[in-house]
Amino acid sequence: MAELPIWQYDTLFLILVLLFGITALAMQNLMAAAIVFGAYSFLMCLIWTTMGAVDVAFTEAAVGAGVSTVFIFATIYNTGVCAKPKNPRLAFKLFAGLICFVTGAFLLSALSDFPNWGDPYSPVNSTISPYYIENTIRDTHVPNIVTTVLADYRGFDTLLETAVVFIACIAIYSILRVDAAKSKVVEPDIVTSPPAYDPTDSLIIRQASRIMVPFMQIFALYVIAHGHYSPGGGFQGGVILGASIILLCISFDLKYVLRQWTEKKIMILTSLGVLIFATVGLACVIMGGEYLNYEVLDPILPGDKAYARSHAILLVEIGVGITVMFSMIGIYINLASNGRFDRGL
Amino acid sequence: MIEHLPILIILGPLLGAVFASLTSWYRPKLSFPVVIFGLAISSLSAILIVFKLAFSELDVIHYQLGGWGTPEKDEYGIVGIQISVDYLNGLILATVSTIGLLTAVFSTRSVERELTGQQRYFFSLFSLLVSGLLGISITGDIFNLYVFMEIAALSSYALIAYGKGRSYMASFNYLMMGTMGACLYLLGVGFVFVKTGTLNIENLSQIIPQTLQNSQAVFVGFVLIMIGAWAKMAFFPLHGWLPNAYSYAPTASGALLAPLATKVSVYAMLRIMITVYSIDYVLKSPSIQSTVLLLSTISILVGSFFSITQSNLRKIACYFIISEIGYMVGGAWLANEPGLKGAIYHVVADAAMTSAFFMIIGCIVYRTGQTELKKLDGLFYKMPLTFVALIITMAALIGVPPTCGFFSKFYLIQGAVQAGTWHFVIALLISSLIKAIILFRIIEIGYNKVPNPAKEGNKTITREEAPLSMLIPTLIVTLSLILIGLFTDKLVTNFIAKALPEIPSL
Amino acid sequence: MEETLTTPFWIVFISSMAAVLIALCGRAPNLREAIIFLAAICKLALLSTLTSGVLDGKLYTFTLINLLPNVGLSFKVDGAGLLFAFVSVTLWIPVTIYSIGLLRPKKDLSQTRFYACFSIAISSAVGVAFSANLLTMFIFYEILSLSTYPLVTHNQDDEAIKGGRKYLTYLLTTSVGLALPAMIIVYQHTGSLDFTGGGVFNDKTSNTLLTILVVMFLFGFAKAGLMPFHAWLPGAMVAPAPVSSLLHAVAVVKVGVFSIIRITTGIFGVDLLANTPSLTTIICVIAAITLITASLIALTQDNLKARLAYSTIGQLSYIILGVGLASASGIAGAMLHIPMHAVGKITLFLCAGAIYEACGAKYISQMNGIGRKIPFTFTAFFLGSLCVIGLPPTGGFISKWHLLNGTLDSIQQWTFAIFLISSFLNAAYFIPIVFKGFFSAPSDEKVYNKASEPSMLMVAPMLITATGCLLVFFFSNFLYQFVEQFLNVYAKTN
Amino acid sequence: MEEFIDKFNYVLVVILMMTGLWSMLAQNNLIKKCIGMAIFQTGIILFFISIGAKNNALIPILTETANHTYNDPNVNEVTNPLTQILMLTAIVVGVATLGVGLALAQKVHQQNDSFDEDEILNNQTK
Numbered sequence A: 001m002a003e004l005p006i007w008q009y010d011t012l013f014l015i016l017v018l019l020f021g022i023t024a025l026a027m028q029n030l031m032a033a034a035i036v037f038g039a040y041s042f043l044m045c046l047i048w049t050t051m052g053a054v055d056v057a058f059t060e061a062a063v064g065a066g067v068s069t070v071f072i073f074a075t076i077y078n079t080g081v082c083a084k085p086k087n088p089r090l091a092f093k094l095f096a097g098l099i100c101f102v103t104g105a106f107l108l109s110a111l112s113d114f115p116n117w118g119d120p121y122s123p124v125n126s127t128i129s130p131y132y133i134e135n136t137i138r139d140t141h142v143p144n145i146v147t148t149v150l151a152d153y154r155g156f157d158t159l160l161e162t163a164v165v166f167i168a169c170i171a172i173y174s175i176l177r178v179d180a181a182k183s184k185v186v187e188p189d190i191v192t193s194p195p196a197y198d199p200t201d202s203l204i205i206r207q208a209s210r211i212m213v214p215f216m217q218i219f220a221l222y223v224i225a226h227g228h229y230s231p232g233g234g235f236q237g238g239v240i241l242g243a244s245i246i247l248l249c250i251s252f253d254l255k256y257v258l259r260q261w262t263e264k265k266i267m268i269l270t271s272l273g274v275l276i277f278a279t280v281g282l283a284c285v286i287m288g289g290e291y292l293n294y295e296v297l298d299p300i301l302p303g304d305k306a307y308a309r310s311h312a313i314l315l316v317e318i319g320v321g322i323t324v325m326f327s328m329i330g331i332y333i334n335l336a337s338n339g340r341f342d343r344g345l
Numbered sequence B: 001m002i003e004h005l006p007i008l009i010i011l012g013p014l015l016g017a018v019f020a021s022l023t024s025w026y027r028p029k030l031s032f033p034v035v036i037f038g039l040a041i042s043s044l045s046a047i048l049i050v051f052k053l054a055f056s057e058l059d060v061i062h063y064q065l066g067g068w069g070t071p072e073k074d075e076y077g078i079v080g081i082q083i084s085v086d087y088l089n090g091l092i093l094a095t096v097s098t099i100g101l102l103t104a105v106f107s108t109r110s111v112e113r114e115l116t117g118q119q120r121y122f123f124s125l126f127s128l129l130v131s132g133l134l135g136i137s138i139t140g141d142i143f144n145l146y147v148f149m150e151i152a153a154l155s156s157y158a159l160i161a162y163g164k165g166r167s168y169m170a171s172f173n174y175l176m177m178g179t180m181g182a183c184l185y186l187l188g189v190g191f192v193f194v195k196t197g198t199l200n201i202e203n204l205s206q207i208i209p210q211t212l213q214n215s216q217a218v219f220v221g222f223v224l225i226m227i228g229a230w231a232k233m234a235f236f237p238l239h240g241w242l243p244n245a246y247s248y249a250p251t252a253s254g255a256l257l258a259p260l261a262t263k264v265s266v267y268a269m270l271r272i273m274i275t276v277y278s279i280d281y282v283l284k285s286p287s288i289q290s291t292v293l294l295l296s297t298i299s300i301l302v303g304s305f306f307s308i309t310q311s312n313l314r315k316i317a318c319y320f321i322i323s324e325i326g327y328m329v330g331g332a333w334l335a336n337e338p339g340l341k342g343a344i345y346h347v348v349a350d351a352a353m354t355s356a357f358f359m360i361i362g363c364i365v366y367r368t369g370q371t372e373l374k375k376l377d378g379l380f381y382k383m384p385l386t387f388v389a390l391i392i393t394m395a396a397l398i399g400v401p402p403t404c405g406f407f408s409k410f411y412l413i414q415g416a417v418q419a420g421t422w423h424f425v426i427a428l429l430i431s432s433l434i435k436a437i438i439l440f441r442i443i444e445i446g447y448n449k450v451p452n453p454a455k456e457g458n459k460t461i462t463r464e465e466a467p468l469s470m471l472i473p474t475l476i477v478t479l480s481l482i483l484i485g486l487f488t489d490k491l492v493t494n495f496i497a498k499a500l501p502e503i504p505s506l
Numbered sequence C: 001m002e003e004t005l006t007t008p009f010w011i012v013f014i015s016s017m018a019a020v021l022i023a024l025c026g027r028a029p030n031l032r033e034a035i036i037f038l039a040a041i042c043k044l045a046l047l048s049t050l051t052s053g054v055l056d057g058k059l060y061t062f063t064l065i066n067l068l069p070n071v072g073l074s075f076k077v078d079g080a081g082l083l084f085a086f087v088s089v090t091l092w093i094p095v096t097i098y099s100i101g102l103l104r105p106k107k108d109l110s111q112t113r114f115y116a117c118f119s120i121a122i123s124s125a126v127g128v129a130f131s132a133n134l135l136t137m138f139i140f141y142e143i144l145s146l147s148t149y150p151l152v153t154h155n156q157d158d159e160a161i162k163g164g165r166k167y168l169t170y171l172l173t174t175s176v177g178l179a180l181p182a183m184i185i186v187y188q189h190t191g192s193l194d195f196t197g198g199g200v201f202n203d204k205t206s207n208t209l210l211t212i213l214v215v216m217f218l219f220g221f222a223k224a225g226l227m228p229f230h231a232w233l234p235g236a237m238v239a240p241a242p243v244s245s246l247l248h249a250v251a252v253v254k255v256g257v258f259s260i261i262r263i264t265t266g267i268f269g270v271d272l273l274a275n276t277p278s279l280t281t282i283i284c285v286i287a288a289i290t291l292i293t294a295s296l297i298a299l300t301q302d303n304l305k306a307r308l309a310y311s312t313i314g315q316l317s318y319i320i321l322g323v324g325l326a327s328a329s330g331i332a333g334a335m336l337h338i339p340m341h342a343v344g345k346i347t348l349f350l351c352a353g354a355i356y357e358a359c360g361a362k363y364i365s366q367m368n369g370i371g372r373k374i375p376f377t378f379t380a381f382f383l384g385s386l387c388v389i390g391l392p393p394t395g396g397f398i399s400k401w402h403l404l405n406g407t408l409d410s411i412q413q414w415t416f417a418i419f420l421i422s423s424f425l426n427a428a429y430f431i432p433i434v435f436k437g438f439f440s441a442p443s444d445e446k447v448y449n450k451a452s453e454p455s456m457l458m459v460a461p462m463l464i465t466a467t468g469c470l471l472v473f474f475f476s477n478f479l480y481q482f483v484e485q486f487l488n489v490y491a492k493t494n
Numbered sequence D: 001m002e003e004f005i006d007k008f009n010y011v012l013v014v015i016l017m018m019t020g021l022w023s024m025l026a027q028n029n030l031i032k033k034c035i036g037m038a039i040f041q042t043g044i045i046l047f048f049i050s051i052g053a054k055n056n057a058l059i060p061i062l063t064e065t066a067n068h069t070y071n072d073p074n075v076n077e078v079t080n081p082l083t084q085i086l087m088l089t090a091i092v093v094g095v096a097t098l099g100v101g102l103a104l105a106q107k108v109h110q111q112n113d114s115f116d117e118d119e120i121l122n123n124q125t126k
Helices: A007-026 A030-050 A054-078 A090-108 A129-140 A145-153 A155-180 A203-228 A234-251 A254-260 A263-286 A305-336 B002-023 B028-055 B087-114 B122-138 B142-161 B167-196 B201-211 B216-233 B242-248 B251-276 B279-284 B286-309 B313-334 B337-368 B384-398 B404-419 B422-448 B468-486 B488-499 C007-024 C029-055 C079-106 C111-130 C134-152 C158-190 C207-220 C232-238 C241-268 C270-275 C277-300 C304-324 C328-359 C375-389 C395-409 C415-439 C445-450 C456-474 C476-490 D002-006 D008-026 D030-052 D081-112 D117-125
Strands: B060-064 B082-086 C002-004 C059-068 C071-077
Touching: A007 A030, A007 D008, A007 D030, A030 A054, A030 D030, A054 A145, A054 A234, A054 A305, A054 D030, A054 D081, A090 B216, A090 D008, A129 A145, A129 A305, A129 D081, A145 A155, A145 A305, A145 D081, A155 A263, A155 A305, A155 B002, A155 B122, A155 B142, A155 D081, A203 A234, A203 A305, A234 A254, A234 A305, A254 A305, A263 A305, A263 B002, A305 D081, B002 B028, B002 B060, B002 B082, B002 B087, B002 B122, B028 B060, B028 B082, B028 B087, B028 B122, B082 B087, B082 B122, B082 B201, B087 B122, B087 B251, B087 B337, B087 B468, B087 B488, B122 B142, B122 B251, B142 B167, B142 B242, B142 B251, B142 D081, B167 B201, B167 B216, B167 B242, B167 D008, B167 D030, B167 D081, B167 D117, B201 B251, B201 B279, B216 B251, B216 B313, B242 B251, B242 B313, B251 B279, B251 B313, B251 B337, B279 B286, B286 B313, B286 B422, B313 B337, B313 B404, B313 B422, B337 B384, B337 B404, B337 B468, B337 B488, B384 B404, B384 B422, B384 B468, B404 B422, B404 B468, B404 C059, B404 C158, B422 C158, B468 B488, B468 C059, B488 C059, C007 C029, C007 C059, C007 C071, C007 C111, C029 C059, C029 C079, C029 C111, C029 C476, C071 C079, C071 C111, C071 C134, C079 C111, C079 C241, C079 C328, C079 C456, C079 C476, C111 C134, C111 C241, C134 C158, C134 C241, C158 C207, C158 C232, C207 C241, C207 C277, C232 C241, C232 C304, C241 C270, C241 C304, C241 C328, C270 C277, C277 C304, C277 C415, C304 C328, C304 C395, C304 C415, C328 C375, C328 C395, C328 C445, C328 C456, C328 C476, C375 C395, C375 C415, C375 C456, C395 C415, C395 C456, C456 C476, D008 D030, D030 D081, D081 D117
Parallel strands: C002 C059
Antiparallel strands: B060 B082, C059 C071
């Protein structure tokens, strides 16, 4: 108890987060619920930053507060805004509440068995994780331990995680797109300028986003490339790149974006990223090592073995970035246009 | 190349899927052979590795992803992610990959017909599902298992949603239940992780039984992981999603999901139960053990009784799955040698049985377009081979010797007798009898109601089997039911008995 | 004196192979039936190669594949098995001839299926005869149940389907619900399912458990027709005559009682039974009740086939009663009663079918006087009923002699009276039919006028089996040698 | 009591997770279910991150500072990276699931013109 430097803020944030979460669930207006949920995610980022998990916070800001919220918006845009408060199913809700209460109590029964919050000698903090902290420089020359563990020590998880994003994209494509295949996509005419005046369209937003997008993209590239030394990496960069395109979609119009990024391009690039990652792994096998053992790529990548790992991590991150970027765009366009790929939010 | 076999098992279908999704934009016809190729590699590697295990002194084959650490060092296997094949999952891997391959071959025609114009990503998702299931079976890391679980789950949601109509809601419900299960599993992993600090299954199996027997957090983690696995496998009372999800899905998706998805979850449960924790640990909490046994009895009975009220063959098959899940969970939780043997054997046997059943349904749907029992009159005269396969499969489900269903039942009953769990014995027998009643019904409708060809203006009854690409896999799987039965002793002594941990004698 | 030999396997397997060939040759009836006879002759030839060895006291064993630890799909040929196999294969031939005579003229489309299933049924009957352990026996027992289902529902009308449903329900329910758990309990307790001379149990097994197991096995093998699980037998009489004769005389019911003989001698052991009066009492009481009740019901039946069916139920209980005596001569009588009753009852069933074919009469009350019009059929019927009643010079006399002898050796001496009473009842329900058939005035003119001997293909088999009834009397000593061999292994100490 | 304060975060995390779980089970509205699912997942992520947190520790990016050098870092002053990696994966999986859930919900809405579970059920059994 003696040293509780900054953790009081955490408690405050935690209570706030809880309130936001409950509010999001209690709101009848779904749009409002989505916005509150976005705020909830954002607060969550703050908590994680205070706990020292900058990469997680970064991802949450991009994914949770960013694209997740936009996905919910896109869905609501296509359907309707209000949750009808009829037929409350009170008995069932109470029953579910009871189940949750019992589960919660069961979870808390282990409370006394837990290590104290922030204890550096707890099993979690003292079993394997010291290995990563002590050896990351020796093994890979990458100071950002998260990047090392992500792309190298537990690189297989990351490959699969990329695959998950890819699956989500093609799954959503198959769920939504298929019906629209019958109603033929009307290819946009050659339009050089943004579409004609639309009362919901705002000139200010359009111009502002036009200015912002290049900077976002440069930042995103930086995030990917500089992931070795600062928070960030393929995921975060990919999501930001995706978000920049999504911003274009929102402020302009889907057709405007689809002229550049056709359906085919998006879907192909989505799978290409996974392919890059998997191929790097396969290259290791061909070079005589285990799968994803970047060390053996030493002959074809500059530098010694540790640098080979570092460079391979970059390659891998690029793959992740491509897949994540185009998956996010693909998912968004499908959700927003209800699978028709013509117009939407 | 031989040392890379474990990773090839997963990479085959994974890369196959990625390539297939690429080719689908250029040469849509090429996706299918690409996927088949990937699955074939996987199946071949799995079979090879099973033989390697059987004919070598090794108990377990490790594969270190990223090549982290050498076997002498402490951090070996812990720092990176390890995948490993041992006697327990070798069989499961071979079963899953082979059934995946056969089902892929089987599905071509039915996909062409049912999903005309929409099959762009079907086989990619199909292949990804298989790789997810294989991953769950092969991984040696409990967090990696979660990721594979999600890969399998996400692709299965899409595969089910291909069914259109009511399948969307069914898939949504499955998504909610599946995500809940996966989240509870992850939370359970967290509770275990808090006390152990490691994620490697082998490492955990050294730590937990020795030093953390009485830790409440580890116990809570155990219960959470179990509930998570049960939600995924549709164990009573978390079974509500399964019948709709599997029966509204397209035939091809059903034929892949039904036999494999639930069985692999059973495997995950077994792995956590007998490797990470230990049988000791299970026996230590008799109240939970008896509750689970009671639940599995109820599960068997519920599945059986609902199956008899259904008039649709596919729904019947879905409720069968629920009762079979009861067999496996019950057998595992009997926590004695014959019970566990029965449970593991039944995972393999039931995968084959369910696969055969759903393939047969697929053949019937392809030719007649329906699965209502009443409308299948005279099926024997129209599709004799399919009908005979159906009879053999039903016989296996009932447990008629010498099919595999008989031997799993034999072990399970033996285990229940040893444990003195009579309600489980009775439930097993009742479910057999109920399946027998359904078999009579099928025979009476399909065989004894001789169709009258004159009514349709034909001279003779036209025999029209499903196309060969569907019929051959169906027959292979059906024959395997008998073969597995005949080679029970070989399977049990060479694999299953060795997969069992040491079981404390009471 | 055990010797490994693949012949037992081939003997079992030949008719299954024949079934496949039969199914393939459906278009060529002559070829199809030639295959049946060829298979039967091959089978008989192979069986006779084993005869001398078995009579010298050899046991031929063969394990095809191990199914469970210690338990394989294995065969063992001993006296009893060989005797039973001989009976079923020998009788297969006349039944086939008869079937050709009955079915060919009808242009029945499903004949191929009929013959194929028939072959599989014979295969599994021989499989049961040669089983070396309970599991193998159970497997063949179940295959027999399933393969005879298409035979029972051969006509595929509502009545047949109903009978078939009853047939399978009774047989599967009891075998899965009682015999299977009993078998697993035995395996769980002893770790073995082999049939061995002294049984597999040791002294520690509690009496209660043994009693429960005995009851489970007795009712579990419902093919033996013990009450209250007998109803499938009369229900299955909707089948055509050759099927009924197979079902009720040779394969199915005899497999039931044979299984029970095997279990009582090989699993429990004669010694154990003889030393545990409560077990024998249970067996005897159940069998005695069935015996008397079935005979009384048979008296009230007017339908000839139903009367024969109830008579079968009664006769099966003779065998079980003989086993329940747990004495050497009791078991010998039981064993001998299998061929004796088989040959007698098959004659009767074939006659019943022939009478129906000859004049369309199903009911006994219609049959007055027709014996004069169809003398061959009725003479065969007379000989068959003598055999079943147990009067010399027919085989039934021999087996009843041994059975009665057995009661005196046993502690269950009250069964002597049961045997006598039931023999009177047997006579009471058979003799009037023959008597009225020959000597009474015709009761049903239509039937009487129509009656004429059926085709030679049907009459000849009946006469063959009827002659068989006499032959088994004169050559009973030869049959007894097989039984003696069996007793040497399983009931030596008595 | 002191222990309770020490572990106060866990209590809040559990409450957060159970709120999400309740919403997944009991809410009628499909979108609300999805949001509940996301909240449940963030609860779990928070749980993992808090077990990996260390008092007075720095972010897991090594720098040449007074306390530790590149080659010999002070382990106790760097937050646990492992839990963070795991949770990065979990976040991405979470958004993937959310996307698929929303797509399915959208399809269901298209057919039934409602997000209300009871209404949809009524529609389908009709």
